[in-house]
Every structure is written in structure tokens, then in C-alpha cells.
Amino acid sequence: MAATRRDHLKLGAGALAALAMSGAAAHAAERKPRKLRILILGGTGFIGPHEVRYALSRGHEVTIFNRGRQKEDWPGPVEELLGDRNTGDLKSLEGREWDVCIDNPTTLPFWVRDAAKVLKGKVKHYVFISTISVYEKNDIPADETAAVAAYKGADPMAETAQTLAKDAGLYGQLKAVSEAEARRQFGEPATTVIRPGLIVGPGDETDRFTYWLVRLANPGGRWGADVAAPGDGTDPVQFVDARDLAEWVVRMAEQRTAGTFNGAGPARPMTTKAFLDGVAAGVPATPKLTWIATPFLRAQKVNAWSDMPVWIPGQGETMGFHRRSIAAALRAGLTYRPLPVTAGDTLAWFKTLPADRQAKLRSGLTPERETALLAAWKA
Incomplete structure (x- = not known):
């Protein structure tokens, strides 16, 4: 039987953490993977640090390549190029060999082309992190065989940041071209x-998910008692915890x-x-939702997506x-932390940020705009 929101509230932080670790424990119980030499292009962004830490915990040898603008404290030896x-x-990649390359930050096709000039024949496996936004249309449910967006410019290799x-419309198109270049x-x-x-x-620095955590927790009473919620509650949502994604990527490399x-x-x-409801269970909170x-x-x-984050009609x-x-991903071993765990962990991280950063969410409605919206709806 599926757990209800009330059940999640009763679990408490310790039980939720144990539940979250169940998937990780299952993977830890597997036969120890063969040690890999892993090159991560990026490594200091959003999912990169999670990949590095998980790879180290699995006994792999990790090299990261980036501009050196962000520094991380790693729990083990990490080579930084x-x-x-x-x-x-x-140049720092020349004359080197790795078992696998994980390409996290690429948006521009020439990045893949140029990386191949150095790494082709030097890596046995290339993992390209693309985006769900590559698809041409979103009007019907579909799998990975659906058509991707066609590039409409003059030369995709000439596109720059x-x-x-x-x-912004180029984003999905250029990711699709980058995918094709990786395969080629x-x-x-x-x-x-x-x-x-x-x-x-x-x-997550976008605050698209974090908005709902902060809004439902309502720190300092910045918002009113009523929470403006989108639609009638029946629209679907999809998302993935960066840690679940990162750990799955490493396991895909191992296999x-x-x-x-x-x-x-x-x-x-x-x-x-x-x-x-899942977010509220993890914050925790008991919000009064007003569906609009x-x-x-x-x-x-x-x-949608910006003023009402996560949600799309x-x-x-x-x-x-x-x-x-996501049937193919499930068959390939993608596992998930419970939503209340992701919510609680994310809010705890957000509270470590400077006060002025916490006060200025980058997504979602401001308290003033939400108040006006609710008043108009009730009128």
C-alpha cells in the first residue's frame, strides 16, 4: 500500500533517511564494481559534485576538467585539470586515457566536436548529459524514439554561449545536435x-523546486496563510533528485x-x-492550498514553470x-529517494545560503503578487 502524506509525517527524519538509503544500500550490497578511470567534464556544477563523491565511494579514480573557478572539498583524491x-x-587532456568520460555541461555542439579531437580513441565510453527539452513536441506522452527538435540556424558548430x-529556443535544438555529434x-x-x-x-540554484519548499514552510510569515496552487491538482509532474541522477550515471558507466x-x-x-503533499511532508508543513x-x-x-515552478499544464x-x-531508465537501474527526503534535504541546504540570497527567490511568485492573485481569484 502506498504511503500517505500522514504516514510520511509520522515517519520522522530518521525513518525517512533510512527509507532514502534503501536504494543506496541495495547498490552498496552489489558486487564491488571494477575500478574505473573516470573523466568528468565539469564536475563542480550541480550534478557533478554528486557524481564525484559517489564515484569515489565506489572506489573509482576520478579526474575532473573545468576552468577552475569553483573549488570543492572532496572526500578523497581527485585530479583536477x-x-x-x-x-x-x-591541452591538459592530451595524451591521456580514461575508461569513461561523463560530459555534464555541454550545450554547444562544438564542445563535443572539440572534445572528440582529443578524446576519440582515448576513452572507451562517452556519457552525454542532454535534456528532456530536446523533443520537437510535448503534446502526447512518448518515449525516447520521439522526434527531436530540428536545428533551424545556419551552422550549429558556429553557435556560441x-x-x-x-x-533560449536554441537550447533544445543545440542539445539535439550535440547528441548526434556524440554518437557520430x-x-x-x-x-x-x-x-x-x-x-x-x-x-539547485534555479529555485524552481525550492520555491515550493520555502513557500509551504513560509519562514518569517512572509506569505499569507493561503497558498496559491496551479490548476486543480491533477496535472502530472516529473523531476529527479540530482543525487539519484548522478549515482545512476556512475552505475551506467560501470555497466x-x-x-x-x-x-x-x-x-x-x-x-x-x-x-x-510530499513537499509538505518533508518540510514539514500543513499548508492551506487554494487551487486556481x-x-x-x-x-x-x-x-507555468517560472511563476508556478515545476508545474506545466x-x-x-x-x-x-x-x-x-521512463521505462527504459527504470530497466537500466534508475532509483529514487522519497520526495519528502529530497524536500527536507533541499530546504536544509537552502537555509545555509546567505540571508540576502534566501530573501530573493529566483523562481515563483513574490508574496505581494500571490496575495493579489488570490484576491482576484476569490473575487
């Missing part, structure tokens, strides 16, 4: 493409699993109402966005 893919500075910043350069049998959905958890996979979750379909119809939100110019042209098939 410096370079800049924007300028083509990959500057052009991408000017046209490294060969399909040696290439894994992972398309994550919304990535959440400790370290040399090739192919393309939608890296989203949870394991079973979840509605917006169940999502907010989607047409009314549109009329009030309240945008489950009808019309976005009906399939949060209904992507």
Missing part, C-alpha cells in the same frame, strides 16, 4: 545519452550501458497535489511534457 572549452583549450543567451564521434555502441527532466535537490534514456522520475506517475484554474492563471499572466500542447516514458 584546467582548460576552457569555449576557447578550445583542451552569446547566441544561445539571445535565443564516439560511435553508438560506446555512447550513452541521458535526457534528464527537471533536476532538483541540494545545490557500460549504451543507448538513450529519459532520466526523469518519480518511478510512478505523480500529480501536482501529490507533489505538494489554469485559464484564470493565464488570464492573470501567471506563467497537463493538457493541450504541453500534455506530454510531464508524461515522458
Whole structure:
């Protein structure tokens, strides 16, 4: 029988932590994996540090490559190579060999092309972290075989971070081109493409997930008693904890699993109402939710994903966005922490940030705008 929100509230932090560790314990009980030499391009962003720490815990030898702008305290020896893919500075990678390369930050196709000039024949397995946004349409539920967005520019290899910043619509197109370039350069049998959905958890600087934790916890009484919630609670949501994603990526490298996979979750379909109940259980809180119809939100110019984070209307042209098939990922061993654990851990991390950062959420409604929205809805 599935646990209810009341059950989660009764569990307490210790029991929830034990529940969260059940999947990790299962993997720890497996036969110790063969030691790998792992190159992680990036390594200091959102999922990279989780990959590094998990790989170290599995006994692997880890090298990271980046510009050296962020420093981390690692629980073991990590080799750090410096370079800049924007300028083509990959000299520190030359003359080296690794068992697997995990490419986290690539958005621009020329990054894959240039990496291949140095790494082709020097790595046995290439794992490319893509995005669920590569798909051409989101109007129906679909799996990895659905058509991806076609690049509409003149030369994808000429695109830069500057052009991408000017046209956000290029993001999915360029990720799709990058996927194709990865397969072309490294060969399909040696290439894994992972398309994550919304990535959440400790370290997420977008606040898309964190908004709901802070809003439901309502620190300092910044918001009113009523919580504006999108739609009628039945729209689906998909997301994945960065730690679950990172650990799965490392296990995919250990198994040399090739192919393309939608890296989203949870394991079973979840509605917006169940999502907010799970968040409330982890914060913890007992919010008073006021569900506001989607047409009314549109009329009030309240945008899905930004003003109402995580949520996307489950009808019309976005009906399939949060209904992507994750069957292949589940078969390949993707596991999930309970949502209340992700919520509690993320809020605890957020509270370690400076006070001025906590006061300025980067997603979601401001208290003033939510108050006005609720007043208009009730009127």
C-alpha cells in the first residue's frame, strides 16, 4: 500500500533517511564494481559534485576538467585539470586515457566536436548529459524514439554561449545536435545519452523546486496563510533528485550501458497535489492550498514553470511534457529517494545560503503578487 502524506509525517527524519538509503544500500550490497578511470567534464556544477563523491565511494579514480573557478572539498583524491572549452583549450587532456568520460555541461555542439579531437580513441565510453527539452513536441506522452527538435540556424558548430543567451529556443535544438555529434564521434555502441527532466535537490540554484519548499514552510510569515496552487491538482509532474541522477550515471558507466534514456522520475506517475503533499511532508508543513484554474492563471499572466515552478499544464500542447516514458531508465537501474527526503534535504541546504540570497527567490511568485492573485481569484 502506498504511503500517505500522514504516514510520511509520522515517519520522522530518521525513518525517512533510512527509507532514502534503501536504494543506496541495495547498490552498496552489489558486487564491488571494477575500478574505473573516470573523466568528468565539469564536475563542480550541480550534478557533478554528486557524481564525484559517489564515484569515489565506489572506489573509482576520478579526474575532473573545468576552468577552475569553483573549488570543492572532496572526500578523497581527485585530479583536477584546467582548460576552457569555449576557447578550445583542451591541452591538459592530451595524451591521456580514461575508461569513461561523463560530459555534464555541454550545450554547444562544438564542445563535443572539440572534445572528440582529443578524446576519440582515448576513452572507451562517452556519457552525454542532454535534456528532456530536446523533443520537437510535448503534446502526447512518448518515449525516447520521439522526434527531436530540428536545428533551424545556419551552422550549429558556429553557435556560441552569446547566441544561445539571445535565443533560449536554441537550447533544445543545440542539445539535439550535440547528441548526434556524440554518437557520430564516439560511435553508438560506446555512447550513452541521458535526457534528464527537471533536476532538483541540494545545490539547485534555479529555485524552481525550492520555491515550493520555502513557500509551504513560509519562514518569517512572509506569505499569507493561503497558498496559491496551479490548476486543480491533477496535472502530472516529473523531476529527479540530482543525487539519484548522478549515482545512476556512475552505475551506467560501470555497466557500460549504451543507448538513450529519459532520466526523469518519480518511478510512478505523480500529480501536482501529490507533489505538494510530499513537499509538505518533508518540510514539514500543513499548508492551506487554494487551487486556481489554469485559464484564470493565464488570464492573470501567471506563467507555468517560472511563476508556478515545476508545474506545466497537463493538457493541450504541453500534455506530454510531464508524461515522458521512463521505462527504459527504470530497466537500466534508475532509483529514487522519497520526495519528502529530497524536500527536507533541499530546504536544509537552502537555509545555509546567505540571508540576502534566501530573501530573493529566483523562481515563483513574490508574496505581494500571490496575495493579489488570490484576491482576484476569490473575487
